[in-house]
Amino acid sequence: MAQETRLLKQSALMMLMVAVVGIVVGVWTGSEAILFDGMFSLIATLIKLLMVLTARLIKKEYSRRFQFGFWHLEPMVLTTEGVFIGVIALYALLNGVQGLLQGGTSVEFGGAILYALLFTFINFSYYFYVKKRNQRVQSTLVSFDNISWFVDALLALGLLISFTVAFLLTKTDYAWLAPYVDPALLVVIALAMLPSVAKILRPSLKDMLRVAPIELNALVEKTMDMMVGKHNIIDYHSYCQNDGRISIVEINILMGVLEGIKLEELDAMREEIQSGLGMDTEDLWLTVSFTRDRKWLN
Missing domain, CATH: 3.30.70.1350 (Cation efflux protein, cytoplasmic domain)
Structure with missing residues (x-):
């Protein structure tokens, strides 16, 4: 239990750092996709803090008012995480479509590429680190919490590839396509997040609805x-x-x-x-x- 709480706290602090940097860089570069990545990380941080609180309560096993323990909070927190990620994905999808219809967005590709390269490495490294640690801890909360790191790593990788391609386009006769890369990427990211939403919601909703395993x-x-x-x-x-x-x-x-x-x-x-x-x-x-x-x- 102590290792579980420690991993969740560490994850929350790391994700908060990613959120702050993502929001700042998103505003600086003018990239809706990076700004979205930062907002996603901020929401993920709040969910992680809820997971830390839940892990502490579960450790108590029971209280005078909750005589059957606090285990029921776990699927509730995971459901909240899945719903929030789904709402964020829907918001990104709508913003991306709107950006495409309005002729794209202008992005400072140098800073955007540097951001994407750095956080692709950080996110994937931390994801595999937690996955290895959790092989000993065997925590459901840590396992589902780590999904957000995998999603964020894929987001960063997608940003890196897309911004690199867009930067190269500016050096060719197809430079007019470059502004469409950012909103198009936002649409792709939103659609790519949906399987992760389903992966989180399916088991947690089954538990909340008391579906017999x-x-x-x-x-x-x-x-x-x-x-x-x-x-x-x-x-x-x-x-x-x-x-x-x-x-x-x-x-x-x-x-x-x-x-x-x-x-x-x-x-x-x-x-x-x-x-x-x-x-x-x-x-x-x-x-x-x-x-x-x-x-x-x-």
Whole structure:
């Protein structure tokens, strides 16, 4: 958890630097695409700060008012990130189309190329650094947070290629095309961001809407079907959902006649179920109840 929070804080500070430089250079060079990159980075910084707060709350596990913990905040923050990126992409798309219709924009290509070259290197370097660090941390928040660095790296690379091409065009008979590069690039960037939006929103919305995870549900049913064959189990009902990094599983078991069974034996069945699921207690909220009355299955 400490490493997760440290990585998120570091990421927020780095992204704030990228945002400030991007906004300043965007205004200086007159490039809407660079200005957009800076604004995207600024929004990403705010989201990262929310992730830091969320990571701290999750570390507390529960409080008097939130007795089931704070894990539900994780998909909420990720959904917020996806929505913000989607709104920014839509704004960029509209601005790009407007720029094309109005005859393009004049850009100071020297400063723009230098900016794009520098931040292509910085963004890709930091993305791969965090990806490697997260192989040990195994944080969902860090993983989705790192998507913003990959998106920003692609933005910078796109800027570098496009501005270089536009600069070369100014030395040819096709110099009239150069002003159209910046708004056209804005349109391409906006469209390229949409898959990242979907990648963030799809799992987080599923968690928020309490959609049962197919793989986890299948694993629970497989484990319970094996238990039925070994113990005096007549029937069972199971319920599964993901809540951020926590998998919540509730199983109600209808037992047959059990003469002289001890609580230790029921606890042993719980342990067997958890072992069958192959999940640590830190990642699993498991509730198993035993009954002789079928009405308690539902």
